[in-house]
Amino acid sequence: MNTIRKLDETYIAKTYGRFPLTLVSGKGSVAKDPEGNEYIDLGSGIGVNLFGYSDDIWKQAVIDQLDALQHTSNLYYTGPCAKLAEVLCTRTGMKKVFFCNSGAEANECAVKAARRYGQLHKGEDCYTIITLKDSFHGRTLTTLAATGQDGFHQLFTPLTPGFVYAEANNIDSVKELLKKHKVCAVMLECVQGEGGVNALSKEFVQQIAELAHEEDFLIVVDEVQTGNGRTGTLYSYMQYDFMPDIVTTAKGIGGGLPIGVTMLGEKVQDIFHPGDNGSTFGGNPAVCAGALSNLERLDDAMLADVCRKGDLIRASLKDAKGVASLSGLGLMIGIEPTHAKAADIAAKCLMKGVLVLTAKGNKVRLLPALNIPDELLEKALDVLKEVLAEE
Ligand SMILES: Cc1ncc(COP(=O)(O)O)c(C=O)c1O
Structure with a gap:
């Protein structure tokens, strides 16, 4: 065991099951261990390193801002967060933005906004949020409660009350819950990531949008994993032809530095007042400068290329030995697998120099950097197919 691993196992709380791999550096989609062995990364830090490791353009944007002003408090105005908010609102049609540091925190803010909307428009007792089974919304007590997976609920009770769970792609299940509870919002991921990389059907999402209109509840779309070009559009809801009331994102927008974003649509744009929410690091200028540079690069050509690479992966794996089915959108x-355990496949790929992720339901999950070169992608897919085909 190397020194880093020993230190980690001695001093880090055991909340993670790590692979036996230490990473010390990386460039683009290739990471290196202490011995200089190379790994093609098809997971990009769980969808965070949007343009790979140590991307030059993103890095320069962050460094330039670090040279100017690395942090100030939210008592003062700064340029990068104001500009980032403008770009996000212009490109989504949302009206206001709250910045924080993670996906869970962005979802916490969304829950606050939805509850406030319920209180103001439908009364004090209108605070229930419907989420979907197999969803994942974070690990704080409230976002664990929002997560529709029993396995996450048992250890830390009592969780925040006010969450009920509908079946994905079953509108009757949503309607049943609407009859029983005073609902202020439905919260969903258009493609459930941790829950198995399953895309919701367009019909289901549009039926929810119709119900939201009829019954005056909000739709919150969690784009923490699906957002920022990952699925081939800037945000995945854009492929579902409806307008959410709140959009949350994190992960890839920061390119490797922590950021969470809650975008508030027309109905909730004025829901917050000074003191209602806050974050010391939220809107940090260096993080926002990097995020702005990332968003600038997510133009039509880049998004088209995400779709092309997604198609390339699907075509390569479609009839491959050991593959039972494929799911997801774009580069998600x-x-x-037909027979193997996803965790074993990930471990074997690692031994052969390729990093992949897993998800619920025995899925291997790929979230490569959006700019991964075709040659690297093909090389990594050859390894993955070889492993999938093993008896
Ligand atoms: C859809 C979704 N929502 C929320 C989160 C939580 O984000 P974070 O770990 O940044 O708090 C995740 C993390 O995987 C996620 O995939």
């Missing part, structure tokens, strides 16, 4: 891909 789930692979159901």
Whole structure:
């Protein structure tokens, strides 16, 4: 065991099951261990390193801002967060933005906004939020409660009350809950990531949008994993032809530095007042400068290329030995193996120099950097197919 691993196992709380791999550096889609062995990364830090490791353009944007002003408090105005908010609102049609540091925190803010909307428009007792089974919304007590997976609920009770769970792609299940509870919002991921890389059907999402209109509840779309070009559009809801009331994102927008974003649509744009929410690091200028540079690069050509690479992966794996089915959108891909355990596939790929992720339901999950070169992608897919085909 190397020194880093020993220190980690001695001093880090055991909340993670780590692979036996230490990473010390990386460039683009290739990471290196202490011995200089190279790994093609198809997970990009769980969808965070949008343009790979140590991307020059993103890095320069962050460094330039670090030279000017690395942090101030939210008592003062700064340029990068104001500009980032403008770009996000212009490109989504949302009206206001709250910045924080993670996906869970962005979802916490969304829950606050939805509850406030319920209180103001439908009364004090209108605070229930419907989320979906197999969703994942974070690890704080409230976002664990929002997460529709029993396995996450048992250890830390009592969780925040006010969450009920509908079946994905079953509108009757949503209607049943609407009859029983005073609902202020439905919260969903258009493609459930941790829950198995399963895309919701367009019909289901549009039926929810119709119900939201009829019954005056909000739709919150969690784009923490699906957002920022990952699925081939800037945000995945854009492929579902409806307008959410709140959009949350994190991960890839920061390119490797922590950021969470809650975008508030027309109905909730004025829901917050000074003191209602806050974050010491929220809107940090260096993080926002990097995020701005990332968003600038997510133009039509880049998004088209995400779709092309997604298609390339699907075509390569479609009839491959050991693949039962494929799921997901764009460069968010789930692979159901015919017989092997996804965790074993990930471990074997690592031994052969390729990093992949897993997801619920025995899925291998791929979230490569959006700019991964075709040659590297093909090389990594050859390894993955070889492993999938093993008896
Ligand atoms: C859809 C979704 N929501 C929320 C989160 C939580 O984000 P964070 O770990 O940044 O708090 C995640 C993390 O995987 C996620 O995939």
